Amino acid sequence: MNESPKEGAGGAPDYDVWEAEVKSSRGLPLVWLIPLVALGIGIWLAYRTLSEEGPTITLLFKEAPGLEAGKSKIKFKDVEIGTVESVVLNEDLTGVVVTAKMEKHVATHLGENTAFWVVKPELGLGGVSGLDTLMAGNYIAVEFGGGKVVRRFVGLERPPRIKADTPGRSFFLSADNAGPLKYGTPVYFRDIEVGQVVNVGLAEDNRSVQVEIFIDAPYHRLVHNSTRFWQVSGIDLSLSAQGVNLKVGSIMSLLQGGITFETPTLNDPKVQSSEPNTRFRLHKDFASIAEGTYTLRQPYLLFFDDSVRGLNVGAPVELKGIRVGTVTELKLALDFGAHKIRIPVVIEIDPERLIPYGAEEIIERAKKEYKAAMEAGRRPFMEKLVERGLRARLRTGNLLTGQLYVDLDFYPESPPKSLDYSGQYPELPTLPSVADELQRNVTEIIANLKKIPLDKIGQELLGTVQGSNRLLNSPELKGAVGSLNLALKDLRHLAQTADREMVTLTSAAEKSLSSTARVLEQLEPGSAMAVDISNALEELAASARSIRALTDYLERHPEALLHGKGGSGGKP
Template structure:
């Protein structure tokens, strides 16, 4: 504060003193900018990390082979979508728990039906897979689910799934009596081109059959129609018929891994493509698969009095050379009150294989089985009988023939009995056995001992004659050796003589064949003289025949012509 003073008259009044109050300004040091910036960046990173981290799931495997925390990746369609963060044993120490952190972008994989498995090198019927993991290491594969329910705990697969959910194609079910050499991964062929594979099989205890699932890959699934036939193409199909010896196989791979083939029977029209999960029968052979439909089977019974060694289950039943059925059982029976043991044979007949013969028979009946029974009754009334015949002389296999023999007793078929019993006759082999026994008996009556003694004596005589012949040949050989020098000289002389004779004949040929040759002229003159002499001899012979006394008296003198004239007067 300033002290107040009295103003003077002479001096002017001073202005009032103004008091200035200064406020202190708060300054922020630049040093504080660094931690503030760090906090801002940290907050951004935390927010980004929280928004980018996906869910953490737990997968349980049997073991942790090839899995390493922080290194093993999780891949979906070969794209990394997460990593293994932790591997630990389960509380019961039976399995391992693998913690996996998924990316935020694949949060939808953590749903109910997603499947996980460890990808590593594997060798199977479908080939070798996972070879790339030899260098990059094992990883966890993912098959995305389609469920809407989320899930964080999964049980991993010990092997890759047979079919991925997004794999194009269709799955069909085949019903078979047995699996044969088929296995998971066995190929499926169409016209010997691979179009799919076997993806699974399971037993059906209720039907006592085997259900085989096959995947036909796109776009070949359209080849499977409602009329398609499937058959087991494993191994080699060997056929011996009138055209020769045939061997068929789908491929070399089917010999090792087995296989299934399918096709359509000839003559069948176009058919619609079969939907997924359609069911087909799996036949054992291609021939059985492509055969015309057999229709319902007619079970029949046959009783034979003689033994049937060689007749087995599965043996064919034919009618006039056409196979119409199969033997189902062969049993030994005992006739009550006798010592006979007949053989009961049951068979399934497919009478629709007779074609037009069967279709022409249409009696009024309630069902096809009744029609078949009445048809069989008509055939039996016409003389049809069942007979066991030899199918192969080498193996002794038998078959049942339905034939119409000329001489047979009258029989009938009871259509009300189930199954109906067909009348039978003795087989050709049974008729042949007595004939063979008679031949053996005749052979037993042949005096083989006497024939052997005579043959032995004959052989001794022949041996003695052979010894004498050997001595004669030896003597002749010695004589030939002694005469050899003389014989050689004689041969030389003979050869010279033949050469000279050949030259003489050639000279004679030249002299005779040439008309101007002296010899030819002399021969002609000699022939003329010989002709004249022959004529003179003929005249002399005639004269002597008339005058035989001329040989004693001679020829009289010729008379004087003048005297002949006078006597004539």
């Protein structure tokens, strides 16, 4: 504002009247600088605070044991990287929603594969864990994973067995059932723990169980495409046609089971280790591995009329004592037309077991020869065996367990039969079981014994015994025995006398023969008298021989004097 005096009359200035001069101002008044500076400082502080603050994440748990808002921590390798801000139930009350504030430097590591779980004290077969929570309380542990950065996660019920940075490889096993397998079940190689089960669930087709295992490095190099896996347990007791089989493993396998494996090509430098996520077959035990090596199996139908008690699904089918198949199905069929019950049994035979080593050329030649028959669904090889007498029958595998098995053998004397293709499967001819055949034979013997009139025979036998008793005890028989005893004594005396007389007679005859011989020496040879004397001497010699033979006979059979030669009292 400028004030200048106005001129009055005569040119003199008039100081009583002043005129204000108005000018427009440029820029913001200085008084506004203070709030602007304060605003800028506030924005800068807010930006700095927000830029240094970590992200807020949401965790979904089924339950949150021991978690407290503002106290419970989130830790990674025992280092605090976050704090729980709130713990509330979700809308449908099926879980817990945990809100947590994380440190800034971990924001870029929160990928969608990151895992969160609640750490609490646990006591298990693998040992004790989470003891530090007894003093500081439960907390949330984290294992960072890759993937798209997210802020919402689903918490795990238990800690992951395998960390993201653990060296090794994962493999998948396919089994018929899970059995004792569960999360954390150990995997052994020659009784050394080399891995563990990380997941057990149904396969996509819902027909089998899929088991994911992780083998730690460097043991994952032991797994090749030829590796065979099977389940192990502390006690394996089985009752089968082979008898009682008992196997006892280690204490740890007794408590929690396990999986073990063996690699036939382990020492072959040309064979490489299996790639990650390779799939293998998990066998129920070591004995079933051999069964799994045969992929070609042919079903056959058997009909039995006798009882199949003791025959179970899985029972062996043997040929000459060698297992060639397995029983897969048992049924009960009613034949209304014939008014009888038949028991169809379905078996599977492994043709590969019947092929001898080095017979590839023979097999190929047979395939060409019977190509038309095989394409028509026939099985010419089995037809030939049936024509030669191949039959199936039930046999007892073990008397202790009573288990049965199907025995295939050749019976050339059986009636001729052929392979029947009229049913769903080719039908093999059968024979009654040995026990049933024995039972039938015993039944027939008993039936024949029942036809014998044992009562009548017993009565007649009793009468005969009674008659014999009366005869033996009769006075007449006792008197006859006494008389016979006296007669035998007299006969013995007579024989002794005759023996003495015969000796004397023989001596006299010998003396006469000697005298006659001296007389003959004096006769002229060829004269009539000499001839007559010679004939007489020959007759006399024959008589002497007869007398000697009679003497010897009487010495052996003195009773012949009473009854004669060949009579009732003597034998020639």
